[in-house]
Amino acid sequence: MKNLSRRARITTGAAALAVVGAAAFGTVSANASAPAAGPAQSVPAAGPAQSVAQGATTTSTHLTIDAATRAARAALDAAEAEHQRVTVAVVDRNGNTIVTLRGDGAGPQSYESAERKAFTAVSWNAPTSELSGRLQQTPNLKDIPGTLFLGGGVPVTDRNAPIAGIGVAGAPSGTLDEKYARAGAAALDR
CATH class of the missing domain: 1.20.5 (Single alpha-helices involved in coiled-coils or other helix-helix interfaces)
Structure with missing residues (x-):
């Protein structure tokens, strides 16, 4: 060889x-990918999808990405008009972030704070400035994960049901943050 x-x-x-x-x-x-062989195993035949009984489901309303972006942009524009450096977050009904805009010069803490304020507002269907007052009666509310009970978050509703939250963080006060968040919510009425 x-x-x-x-x-x-x-x-x-x-x-x-x-x-x-x-x-x-x-x-x-x-x-x-092959099923295990054996006499006791049977594979059900594929059939049509099963429907649920009428009244067994609900339908929810969600903001479109365009509407969420319009609201976030309006809030950021309101803050920038007053020379404030903020971050704006818009979350859906479930608290999932739809859009976040971090303004030029906004502090690093403002990103998470804006999201948490938006989540808190939509979760309780109330502005976070109102909710912060509830901490006096129930201080353990602040222990709920993902929440932040500081002014700056407002809910967005459709037929009195919360569908989104807008949170703003980074201005010198929660009152200003909430003012800008309200400007974002107002942009959805147009």
Whole structure:
């Protein structure tokens, strides 16, 4: 038998390993997708999707990304008109962030604070400035994850049901933050 060069031996070995690896992968893949054999196992036949009874579901209203962006932009513009550096967050009914705009020069803490204020406002369907007063009677409210009971968050409602929250953070006071958040909510009425 002829002696193979070092390069040929490495190439041949790599090719052999690739073939063995591909065969093993194919076997594992085939076994992972094949149902286990056995007389006791039966697979139900696929049928049409089942409908639920009428009245067993609810429908909720959500802001579009365009509406959320319009509200956030209006809040940021109101703050910038007064030379305030803020961050604005708009969250949906479930507290998920739809859009966040961090204004030029806004502090690093303002990002999370704006989101938490928006979440708090939509969760309780009330401005956070009102909710901060409730802490005197129930101080453990502040322990609820994701909430922030400082002025600057307002709910957005549709037919008196909360559908979003707008939070603003970074101005020198919660009163100013809330003023800008209200400007964002007002932009949705147009």
